[in-house]
Amino acid sequence: MSYRILLSALILFLLLPYAYSLTISCIIRNSPSCNPGEVKLLGMSSTTNAHAELPSQSNYQYSVCCTSTDGSIGNSCSGTYAIFLRLSDVTNAHVQRADLYNDYPNAVCISSTPQNPLSCSYSTSCPAGTALNISISSDTNAHVGDYNAYSTKICCSAQCIRANPTVSISPASQSGTAGQTLTYTVSVTNNDNSACGTSTFSLSPSCPPGWTCTLASTSLTISPGSSASTTISVTSPSTASPGTYTFNVTAVNSGDPSYSGRGSADYVVVIAAYTLYVDVKIDVLDQPLSGVSVTVDSTSQSTGPNGVVTFSIPAGTHTISVPVTLADGRPFSHFWDHDANHDCVQTDLYDTSNNPYTFIMASCERNITAWYKVFTYFRNSAGVTGAIDYNYSTSTISGYLLREDGNPLHYSTGAVVVLEYSDGSTWYSIGTATTNPTNGFFSYTWSCVPSATAIRAVFTDSNWFYVSSTGLVNINCATACTYALSINPTSSTQVASSYNFSISATDSSSSTCTSPITYTISYSASGDCSSVSVTPSFDIDVGGTLSPAFWVNITRGTSACTVYVNVTSPDGNVVASGTYTLSPPSVTISDIYITSINPPLKVVRANETFLLNLTLFNGGNNIGNLDILTVEDRRNVIEVLTYSPDPIQNFASQSYRNLTIRVKASRLTLSTTLLPIINATKDGALVTISPIYPIFNLSISKTEIPIGSTEKINITLSPYIFDSSGNTQSISFNQLTNVKLSFYKLEEELDKLTVIYERYLNQPLFQFTLEDIGIKGITNPAACGYYVAIVTGEYVNRAGFPGSDSVGFLVSGCLYLP
Structure with missing residues (x-):
């Protein structure tokens, strides 16, 4: 049977929440031992008129089992403890009060922590949370019982320990x-x-x-x-x-x-201080200047990105200064003092070119602006900075006078430009011209003086706004300009289906001509030309060499294409010509090969059925009957469903025939990825028909790339060709020509490719980051999606039969902002 004294303890705890922070709950269990988590303080032979034994003994059936709110109590008689009874023996003992007697040799203790030391007392009742659930019959030679057995109860509670706050x-x-x-x-x-x-x-x-x-x-x-x-x-x-x-x-x-x-x-x-705001700007443009040192009295600070710096200074007289000229040569213009009357009214504006400038700080915030001048420059009609135009035929000096942001100067009626010419030692006045306030253009009619070697236009600002500038052009009125140019090569023939001819140029015009000279290019074409593009113009200095000066890019059909180029000088005369030809291959092919797949850039969805044309070339003898046995894709991307015609009859030597195949794709792919092989009988003899073009065998180091990644991605070429028996033979990159790499974006509708980047390769490894090929913008959803890298080129021993191969990758991770 168990006995608990809990209800009264709980009521008292609610009434006096801080009276006893460490409370004790005890129960007398009908067992020689206590439950886990409980501490045995005493053993008893019964619940009344009982003998006692130490908690280390287990001879009696009843145990006093206790717990505390902080879990710290024990039955040790060492450390921090209180003796609540003394026993005449370790078991079968009478008891006595520990505060009155000490002649019994066996102490019974309750231990705790140093932070909450306990003290025990004897009373007719115990406050809640202090009773050990034990009572004794007398002060000594006593029997023990439960709480209700006798009038003398044992109570134990925590002691108060004070400390300095x-x-x-x-x-x-x-x-x-x-x-x-x-x-x-x-x-x-x-x-x-x-x-x-x-x-x-x-x-x-x-x-x-x-x-x-x-x-x-x-x-x-x-x-x-x-x-x-x-x-x-x-x-x-x-x-x-x-x-x-x-x-x-x-x-x-x-x-x-x-x-x-x-x-x-x-x-x-501290002494009262007030904030002085100093902003440093370019005049007219109202553009802040960062990194400018501003000194107030003896303290210097540099302006931040917004061109502002602040000082905390007391009321009174102070001095401010900024550099007279900045590192880029920009000169100081003037100060604006926004409280010139030092009465805390920030509209009392005062302009001064004094630097340093002395001012009186009132008991309030203050603003001062330091202005620097706007750079000005001359530009000719070709957009060349620092130059002006002079046309001999119309005797006109002209140009543009602009400020550094490209706009006209801030003058409602235009700015005045002084024009002068030099004879090599002295400058002489020509006159003045006024700029158009809308676009900064000026013009002046002047007949050239034979001794003149140069003309200049000079602008000098008469107020605080602008930095003076000069525009110059060298002239020679005694001798007219004669244009002369040579190009190299003037003639070139390449065996390829497409080629980009690089042309260099050397100028040998007379010294009276003005650099740079702009030459324009025109062209015509003849033959089987699929596409032709030519650089429209180029600039070259007098007497200079430019390599390359321009490009001639040709793609032919099945036969030769020739492009004729004329280079024209600024006076309209043709000064150089060139001829550039692409020829079909002269290689001898003695057997049947696949020469192309059409369409070459077909986008194919998974499980889609579509038609492809394989172009076959018979380089051997006439064939009466070519029976198609199987058509397979070595890369297992497609399944060939049907093919026609079958058989191919009367296949003449040195001719082409088409084989149409209906196929089904196993995944999203391009027709450039396919590697077709045909097994057939040629007039009864088994043959394997493979591609004549090179197989580039592309691989990519990563097939999914997060947007914004700066990781270098590798595309590797491992090229090979097929021999007449259908066996593969590795070739080196140096045996390839016109190897071109193109990156395409696969549009969302999955049937359109858009080229984003192209270049020619000179080695079998190409490394790139997404930004290198123009893919960027983490918040641009259009940047993410599927991309395809396609390589085209030719094997030098089979020139004229270009091959292509492709590899794809996914760009992921774009933020789709609402």
């Missing part, structure tokens, strides 16, 4: 001007143990003489282990000198004044 003041330091009131937070922590209950602490401040310190509350009531706070207002005298002053607050435990604590903080008296 902790006082802290925050912030630890503040700054203020003389006479200013600053507010601090005063925090007090009750460091008593939980057995002490709630305490009230009285607060008192201590301030420097002449100062005022006022607490919002002069006492705080705090439970053990908790903190409470109030505020203190500290006012310095209006006559206080700058410096650091310390004040204190003391907290005294009203229940035991011997326990107290003190905290301190600093009040730093």
Whole structure:
């Protein structure tokens, strides 16, 4: 049978929540031992009129089993403990009170932690949470029983241990001007143990003489282990000198004044300061300048990205200065003082070119702007900076005068340009021209002086806005310009289906011509030309060499294509010509090969059925009957369903025939990925028909790339060809020609390819990042999706039969913003 005293303990705990933070709950179990988590304090022979034994014994059937709220109690008689009974023997013992007698040799103890030491007493009743559920029949030579057996009960409770409180003041330091009131937070922590209950602490401040310190509350009531706070207002005298002053607050435990604590903080008296904002800008453009050093009195700071820097300075007279000229040569223009009357009205604008500039700071914020001049430049009709035009035929000097952002100068009626010419030693006046205020253009009619070697246009600003500039052109009125140019090569023939001819140029025009010279290019074509593109023009200096100067890109059909190029000088005369030809292969083919797949860039979805044409070339003898046995894809991307015609009859030597195949794709692919092989009988003899073009056998190091990745991706070529028996033979990259790599975006509808990047390769490995090929923009959904890299080129020993191969990859991770 079990006995608990819990209800009264719970009621008292609710009424007095801080009276006993460590409470004890005991039960007498009908067992020689206690349950897990319980501590055995005493063994008893019965619940009344019983003998007792030490908790280490197990001779009796009844055990006093206890727990505590903090789980710290034990039955040890060492460390922190209290003796609540003494026994005459270890078992079958009488008991006596431990506070009155000590002649029984065996102490019975209850132990705890140093933070919550226990003390035990004897009473007719125990407060809740203190009863050991044990009573004794007398003070000595006594029997024991449960709580209700006898009038003398055993009670154990935690002892109160007080400690000095902790006082802290925050912030630890503040700054203020003389006479200013600053507010601090005063925090007090009750460091008593939980057995002490709630305490009230009285607060008192201590301030420097002449100062005022006022607490919002002069006492705080705090439970053990908790903190409470109030505020203190500290006012310095209006006559206080700058410096650091310390004040204190003391907290005294009203229940035991011997326990107290003190905290301190600093009040730093400073001179009143106000903010000066200095912004540095380019005049007219109103553009901020960063990194400009601004000095106020003896303190220097550099402007930030917004062109602004701030200073904290007291009222009174100060001096500001900025560099007279910046590192890029830009000169200082003037200061704007926004409070020139120093009356805190920021519309009292004052302009001054004084640098340094002395001003009076009022008791408020202030703005000063430092302006730098706008760069100006001359430009001719070709857009060349620093140059002007002079046309001999119309005797006109012209050009554009612009500011650095490309717009005309800020003059409503235009700016005045002074024109001069030089004879090589002295500059002479020609006249003046006024610019068009809308576009900055100016023009002046002048007949060339034979001794003139140069013309210049000079602009000098008469106010604060602009930096002066000069535009110059060299001339020679005595001798006209004669254009002359040679190109290399002037003639070239290549055996290929497509080729990009690189043409260099050397100018040998007379010294009277002006650099650079722009030559234009025209062309015509003859033969079987699929496409032709030619660089339309190029610029070259007088006497200079340019390599390459222009390109001639040709793609032919089945036969030769020739392009004729003329290079024309600025005066309209043809100064150079060239002829560039693409020829079909002269290689001798003695057997049947597949020469192409059409269409070459067909986008195919998974499980889609479609038609392809395989073009066959018979390089051997006439064939009467070519019976098709099987058509297969060595890469297993497609399944061939049907083919026609079958058989192919009367296949003449040196001729082409088409085989149409209906296929089904196993996955999304391009026709360039396929590797067709035909097994057939040629007039009864078994033959294998394979591609004549090179197989590039592409591989890519990563098939899914996150958008924004800077990782280098590798595309590798491992080329090979097929021999007449259908066997593969590896070839080196040097045996290939016109190897071109193109990247395409596979559009969302999956039936359209858009080229995004192209280049010719000179080695079998191409490394790239997404940004290298123009794929960027993490918030651009269009950047993500499927891309295809396609390589085309020819095997030198089978020139004229280009092959192609492809490999795909996915770009993922774009943010789809609403």
